[in-house]
Ligand SMILES: Nc1ncnc2c1ncn2[C@@H]1O[C@H](COP(=O)(O)OP(=O)(O)OP(=O)(O)O)[C@@H](O)[C@H]1O
């Protein structure tokens with residue numbers, strides 16, 4: 001018997017420690033029943049303690065990876081993660097416009113948990129002006145939403161305002177993640193849909209330092225669910241439940257901010273075979 005899994009693509013950076021970036025995306029998509037392909041935009045020397053070094057891929061090799069994938073695979077949804085600098089962001093935008101790779105989920109990764117920059121300051125405006133308008137969904141955390149909108153987010157009203165601003169700038173749907181809301185007992189995220197409807201996804205904050213790759217994991221899960229044919233709302237709900245469970249049922253790896261348990265099973269698995 002030959003099985004036919006939906007195919008999805010991650011366009012991002014590697015993490016030698018295996019917890020974030022492309023490894024987190026690939027593990028998540030695999031666990032969600034989706035075949036994953038990748039465009040490596042940058043390589044990082046990284047572990048649970050931080051990012052020790054990073055090297056961006058030559059532009060030509062980025063173009064070639066897109067060409068290899070587009071000429072052979074049938075990608076139903078794709079996501080972006082670490083995009084490094086202006087040259088790489090422009091290369092990714094150019095290729096996204098050239099090929100039909102399905103709905104685009106943009107995780108506008110800027111800074112790693114340890115503080116290392118994964119996107120240079122001079123690339124932020126290019127993400128805002130050129131990548132964001134291509135996004136079916138954008139998934140910023142609070143600091144990223146501040147950078148992209150210029151709004152100093154302090155409370156839930158600011159979160160809503162920032163999401164509307166991102167929509168005005170061209171992103172269709174917005175998931176504004178509250179994982180960075182310090183002093184909060186909650187890990188609440190705000191969702192603004194294309195049709196103007198909105199909702200809060202509420203969850204208790206889990207007290208753990210093992211949150212390496214949370215952003216990558218939720219955006220990869222949503223991408224996988226979209227590739228399977230789920231609606232944006234269903235995909236986001238499954239993504240939230242999956243990431244919460246991967247944090248809750250943690251694993252022991254490394255000595256710093258450990259990775260997530262991508263092996264978890266969540267409700268929704270039974271409707272995977274779309
Ligand atoms: N301690 C926690 N307990 C429960 N949920 C959490 C916790 N930390 C993050 N989350 C959830 O995980 C998801 C990712 O959010 P977060 O803000 O951490 O993303 P991020 O900063 O982009 O991650 P990354 O550091 O991987 O880039 C969100 O749904 C958020 O609410």
Ligand SMILES: Cc1ncc(CO)c(N)n1
Nearest residue numbers: 013014020021082112213
């Ligand atoms: C390569 C890479 N992408 C994304 C993140 C953010 O989790 C990270 N730490 N490293």
